[in-house]
Amino acid sequence: MDQEQVIAYIKENNIPKVKFAFADVDGVLRGKVISTKKFLDGLKTGYGFCDVVFGWDSNDVCYDNVDLTGWHTGYPDKLCYIDLSTFRTVPWQDNIPFFLADYSGPHGNTVPADPRSLLKKTIGECKSMGYHAEFAQEFEWFNFKETPQSLYDKGFANMEALTPGMFGYSVLRTSQNSDFYYDLFNLLTQFNIPIEGLHTETGPGVYEAAIEHCETLAAADKAVLFKTAVKEIASKHGITATFMAKWNQNLPGCSGHVHQSLWSEDETENLFYDGTDENKMSELHKQYLAGQLYCMPHLLPMYAPTINSYKRLVEGAWAPTTITWGIDNRTTALRVINTSIGYTRLETRIPGSDTNPYLAIAAALASGLYGIKNKLELNIAPTVGNGYQDKSNGSLHANLFDAATAMQNSSIAKELFGAGFVQHFTQTRLWEHRQYAKSVSDWELKRYFEII
The missing domain is CATH 3.30.590.10 (Glutamine synthetase/guanido kinase, catalytic domain)
Structure with missing residues (x-):
């Protein structure tokens, strides 16, 4: 589905919420459920996520040895962007719409540690x-x-x-x-x-x-x-x-x-x-x-x-x-x-x-x-x-x-x-x-x- 088709699907089926996630450095999916309004509003502008998701380990303990994020940065939000081509529904969760996201936005990759963005760059070279x-x-x-x-x-x-x-x-x-x-x-x-x-x-x-x-x-x-x-x-x-x-x-x-x-x-x-x-x-x-x-x-x-x-x-x-x-x-x-x-x-x-x-x-x-x-x-x-x-x-x-x-x-x-x-x-x-x-x-x- 392209963007118009996804939006039409959401509206025609009166879907109140969607789920999205991205993978952190360990490959752990981090995400949330958001309202349809927030989903539609953020398609171009992105969705803010505290960058601690790249600053802690698989047990949510904050790293003390990384420069990208940490207490020294104040853990601000970084914008991730939903990839509409990843649209699918979750059959064991009442077919809620689901999307994957990454940190490759209109201004390039904002998080060098983002694994999906890293792979996209390699694919581009290929x-x-x-x-x-x-x-x-x-x-x-x-x-x-x-x-x-x-x-x-x-x-x-x-x-x-x-x-x-x-x-x-x-x-x-x-x-x-x-x-x-x-x-x-x-x-x-x-x-x-x-x-x-x-x-x-x-x-x-x-x-x-x-x-x-x-x-x-x-x-x-x-x-x-x-x-x-x-x-x-x-x-x-x-x-x-x-x-x-x-x-x-x-x-x-x-x-x-x-x-x-x-x-x-x-x-x-x-x-x-x-x-x-x-x-x-x-x-x-x-x-x-x-x-x-x-x-x-x-x-x-x-x-x-x-x-x-x-x-x-x-x-x-x-x-x-x-x-x-x-x-x-x-x-x-x-x-x-x-x-x-x-x-x-x-x-x-x-x-x-x-x-x-x-x-x-x-x-x-x-x-x-x-x-x-x-x-x-x-x-x-x-x-x-x-x-x-x-x-x-x-x-x-x-x-x-x-x-x-x-x-x-x-x-x-x-x-x-x-x-x-x-x-x-x-x-x-x-x-x-x-x-x-x-x-x-x-x-x-x-x-x-x-x-x-």
């Missing part, structure tokens, strides 16, 4: 180079027979999984929770997040969903909305869904793999495919992949943004630890899929389900374009076999502190995303590390409480 990019993200997550209150009452211990046992690709387990299972598929599709596939993964109560691929910004929007939508639908069934990368040391982690390809401007030709090449990869595809390999150590926090992310990035956990690529190899950081012309693509396997989709997709696209612009040669051979053992091109940083410090000092990161974003984002990641460093874990209590 288009200026003559390419149409297609993306999709897939997610794994665990489901529990818990409520927010029961989780707090239990201290997030002894949680009851939706189903017991290791039942990957199980028809039985989904049938035993068919109301929830089919609500996910049907309601997400009605919410304009079409699902290609939905199934159990190996682990108690764990599901995986693949979202249909589409234009880059729409793909990121759908990925961001997917996580919150799943949580809301789950809540309707008395279930809590978690997108932590690794909630239990004895169970597999949860991925958020990013699939991507570049197409001609008219979207008719997959520019990643070359039938004459041994691996069906075009020169453009090779340069794009080389760019991701080269930029990977510089941008790792955009793929792995939390302390917990790195608990998943360990050997033998179906997540990469080395800077590697391979043909249909699930042990490498980058996996080339070349089964047909239409489906030839690159899968970036570093992101977990805790990722901020706008940032993960921006990192993948920007680093790929960097490889094309600089005509980087793919001089690293594809890994055959165990990617965990192939350390010839180095390994990924093993923790958030090292990854954030490397990004903070990286000229590549600043070239791709600007010094303002890099400074703010890495400071928030270093804050996250400091909060973790001063905490006392259950592991420490169990190990030292009595014996030391």
Whole structure:
């Protein structure tokens, strides 16, 4: 719908309120319900939001190390703008109209830390180079027979999984929770997040969903909305869904793999495919992949943004630890899929389900374009076999502190995303590390409480 059609829809259906939201640095949706009058009045002038939403962490604790906002600025309002192209209705909330917003207004991006605006800038660069990019993200997550209150009452211990046992690709387990299972598929599709596939993964109560691929910004929007939508639908069934990368040391982690390809401007030709090449990869595809390999150590926090992310990035956990690529190899950081012309693509396997989709997709696209612009040669051979053992091109940083410090000092990161974003984002990641460093874990209590 264009603006006139949206306004007509609102008026003709006597809709009293609409809902809108935007994603913060952590990918958490921040938003509100507003009256139709306020919605219509703000379409051109924007909507004021206290800029603390970019000045606090995922637990609403204010950062003490960022310049963009803080007590020193007085936490003023910044104007966000609704993107009418994101219009959809929420089927599990009486079909209330819903929109996504960002901080890209008539005067440009007013908040350098805004993830959606950052991705839009990268997409603009892609288009200026003559390419149409297609993306999709897939997610794994665990489901529990818990409520927010029961989780707090239990201290997030002894949680009851939706189903017991290791039942990957199980028809039985989904049938035993068919109301929830089919609500996910049907309601997400009605919410304009079409699902290609939905199934159990190996682990108690764990599901995986693949979202249909589409234009880059729409793909990121759908990925961001997917996580919150799943949580809301789950809540309707008395279930809590978690997108932590690794909630239990004895169970597999949860991925958020990013699939991507570049197409001609008219979207008719997959520019990643070359039938004459041994691996069906075009020169453009090779340069794009080389760019991701080269930029990977510089941008790792955009793929792995939390302390917990790195608990998943360990050997033998179906997540990469080395800077590697391979043909249909699930042990490498980058996996080339070349089964047909239409489906030839690159899968970036570093992101977990805790990722901020706008940032993960921006990192993948920007680093790929960097490889094309600089005509980087793919001089690293594809890994055959165990990617965990192939350390010839180095390994990924093993923790958030090292990854954030490397990004903070990286000229590549600043070239791709600007010094303002890099400074703010890495400071928030270093804050996250400091909060973790001063905490006392259950592991420490169990190990030292009595014996030391």
